[in-house]
Amino acid sequence: MKAIICKTLIAAEAHITPLTQTFVKHRNVCYELFGFDLMVDSALEPWLIEVNVSPSLMGSSPLDKRIKGLLMSDIFHLVGHPAPTSSSSPPHADLPPLIRSSKSAAALSAGTSPTPNKPPKSMQSPLVARKQLLEVLHDPNIRSLTLQHIALFREDDWDIVLSMEDEADRVGHFERIYPAADAATYAPYFSVSRYANRLCEKWRAMQPPYKPHSLSNTTTTSPVPPSSVTRPPALLRRHSTQQQQPKPVKTLS
Numbered sequence: 001m002k003a004i005i006c007k008t009l010i011a012a013e014a015h016i017t018p019l020t021q022t023f024v025k026h027r028n029v030c031y032e033l034f035g036f037d038l039m040v041d042s043a044l045e046p047w048l049i050e051v052n053v054s055p056s057l058m059g060s061s062p063l064d065k066r067i068k069g070l071l072m073s074d075i076f077h078l079v080g081h082p083a084p085t086s087s088s089s090p091p092h093a094d095l096p097p098l099i100r101s102s103k104s105a106a107a108l109s110a111g112t113s114p115t116p117n118k119p120p121k122s123m124q125s126p127l128v129a130r131k132q133l134l135e136v137l138h139d140p141n142i143r144s145l146t147l148q149h150i151a152l153f154r155e156d157d158w159d160i161v162l163s164m165e166d167e168a169d170r171v172g173h174f175e176r177i178y179p180a181a182d183a184a185t186y187a188p189y190f191s192v193s194r195y196a197n198r199l200c201e202k203w204r205a206m207q208p209p210y211k212p213h214s215l216s217n218t219t220t221t222s223p224v225p226p227s228s229v230t231r232p233p234a235l236l237r238r239h240s241t242q243q244q245q246p247k248p249v250k251t252l253s
Helices: 002-023 062-079 105-110 126-137 155-169 183-189 195-204 233-242
Strands: 034-040 046-053
Touching: 002 034, 002 046, 002 183, 126 195, 155 195, 183 195
Parallel strands: none
Antiparallel strands: 034 046
């Protein structure tokens, strides 16, 4: 059943994604709920009948209202509409301050320090680093990312993977079916290889898996030294904002 749903959405992806990129300013400001009508034959093999856009959420019975009420609650939590950023904030640099110290990605993996006052290789040329990361993501022989690959991340890369991790915290009763452990099996069905799909696929294949808390400067189980790796500033602000408690509202007696 999961394979049918995934293949059906992939078949429509080539038509939906370009329109979304053209008319939507941010990928999280719109969403859609699809209803899949499936039929099971005598051999318990599922067959797709049709796909409904925005199916009815009206409840005709207490049980129906209960199920659809939970569904709506999970949808609104999962959407995760981002708070608008201030227009006065400085533009993002081409490279995020991922590595604060003078250690390069090679030094992180080898446990040695490069020459003092010499920037890491991944920071010497943003274009070179971008090209290296693209080669890694499109190499079928590289199944997952390493610390050296992560050092090539820009801020928009962190935005993609951390948004995916944030979704996992808000998933509710939903289940992610793509990218999953078998994501590579669906690659031939895509008419266009998407950068974000490749990035998320190889991020999720990392062992041990990375979690948002392991990217902060606090105590971590990640193999990355906390003193040398931190979140990009914009993502750090978003993460800290989510943890703020609402201020009490004063009323006049």
